[in-house]
Amino acid sequence: MRVGQPQLWFRHSLCLVFAIGIAGLVDLRPVVAGAWPMEAGQGQTITTMTWQGSTRGFDPNGKANVDLSFQKYENAIFLEYGLTQNWTLVARPALQNVRLRVGDVVDEANGFGATELSVRRALPGWKQWVLATQAGAFIPGGVENGFDKPLGQNGLDWEVRVLAGRSLNLAGHNGFVDIQAAFRERSRGSGNEIRFDTTLGAMAFQDIQVLFQSYFVVGMPSSRPGIRTVDSFKTQLSGVWFLKKNQGLQVSVSRTLAGRNAVRDTGMTLGFWRRF
Numbered sequence: 001m002r003v004g005q006p007q008l009w010f011r012h013s014l015c016l017v018f019a020i021g022i023a024g025l026v027d028l029r030p031v032v033a034g035a036w037p038m039e040a041g042q043g044q045t046i047t048t049m050t051w052q053g054s055t056r057g058f059d060p061n062g063k064a065n066v067d068l069s070f071q072k073y074e075n076a077i078f079l080e081y082g083l084t085q086n087w088t089l090v091a092r093p094a095l096q097n098v099r100l101r102v103g104d105v106v107d108e109a110n111g112f113g114a115t116e117l118s119v120r121r122a123l124p125g126w127k128q129w130v131l132a133t134q135a136g137a138f139i140p141g142g143v144e145n146g147f148d149k150p151l152g153q154n155g156l157d158w159e160v161r162v163l164a165g166r167s168l169n170l171a172g173h174n175g176f177v178d179i180q181a182a183f184r185e186r187s188r189g190s191g192n193e194i195r196f197d198t199t200l201g202a203m204a205f206q207d208i209q210v211l212f213q214s215y216f217v218v219g220m221p222s223s224r225p226g227i228r229t230v231d232s233f234k235t236q237l238s239g240v241w242f243l244k245k246n247q248g249l250q251v252s253v254s255r256t257l258a259g260r261n262a263v264r265d266t267g268m269t270l271g272f273w274r275r276f
Contacts, residue, residue: 140155157186217230
């Protein structure tokens, strides 16, 4: 249900926090992260429950002086499955309950958010680094459909992504770094985006892994008047406790540290990881 009409600079920036960008699942010995392909016939799922909230937003000048109320609850499943030695299928459906109030204007919805469907191709021939390319679509749902779109606004978004990963030794602990750069083409006149995501992970103990992730979104100006450019910088810290070799429990905290026309949110996530 929507009450009133969005006003002032926030009219076209009902900015919702994008979902947990998990780089991948790590076995207790070998590293498997975003750029690494899944073995043929094998896969992994990461089931998450996330809460995000905020009472402030960033204005067009990047100052967190916008008074608002934002609440989001999400249940999501991240799936990777190895089709062949070099091809991996990626999917992420999510159920969401979102409410955003700016002044007297309220936008709220409950149902499926945008569902990601992607395919990733590993690029062979590299020694220390693992490289891959990925292409996918974001199928709109009845709730969140990306930055600066009112809840449930229809429109199919497309993305191409380049991924690079490398195993590391961090002070005697097995670890990895995963770097991703992407271009996302937005629908319905929303500004296209350049994205840059990084993950640094390490086995802090025999069965506990620590992940530090950062997410940059640089918005490109829209050709349609009245649609604001959205920028965002978000960080996330996670711990994963491996109960078994192929199962783990995740706890994460996240925070949007900077942006323009974006919500300054804080989030918490509980997750269950499973390889099959």
